[in-house]
Amino acid sequence: MSLAKNIICNTKAVGAEYLELGIDTLSQDNIVKDIPVVNTVTSIFRIGSSVRDAFFCKKLIKFLYHMDEIPLNERQKFYDKLKKDDKDFGEKLIYTLDSLDEVKKAEYLVKLYKGYSDDKINYQEFRRLSIALVQLFIGDIEYVKINASEEIVKGVTGRVLNSVGLSRKITVVESSDFNAGDEEPFYFTTLAFKLRDCLRD
Secondary structure, three states: OOHHHHHHHOOOOOOHHHHHOOHHHHOOHHHHHOOHHHHHHHHHOOOOOOHHHHHHHHHHHHHHHHHOOOOHHHHHHHHHHHHHHOOOHHHHHHHHHHHOOOOHHHHHHHHHHHHHHOOOOOHHHHHHHHHHHHHOOHHHHHHHHHHOOOOEEEHHHHHHHHHOOOEEEOOOOHHHHOOOOOOOEEEEOHHHHHHHHHHHO
């Protein structure tokens, strides 16, 4: 079985008790070896006992735990779909997990995979949103999840979301109702609505 298929489909050994393990505990080799998929990944990539390595394991465990909530037949379906759209998606999954700065984002990454599997987003949108997940402050991601609508987003949040395609600047014609002293206004984009729908599912 390929590494990617292992990660997507072989998740049963990851129980809720592993979610509570701290980085100090995960840095111990015997703990990681008790979780087959995690042990496989750490062995292939020679992941050791540094803080960064333990943090990667924590994110991987979170990802696997939430992936296991999706029925196996659905996971098999989107594994086959992913393999067809991008033969290197397994490497990109590992790189994305490694790049996440919050464990919670690993759960959101699973939701993006499910959104892609359910045809809520296409593969290009999936990749764009995966990159946004890496780059954004988690508070801004939560903001999109809760607030993405036809309403306006302003200030720093609007500018940051604009940098990853989740908001767009309001045009001169559209901004006629705003005063010069107001914070720069933005509208959420269709991609932001799709992210919201994936995260709420």
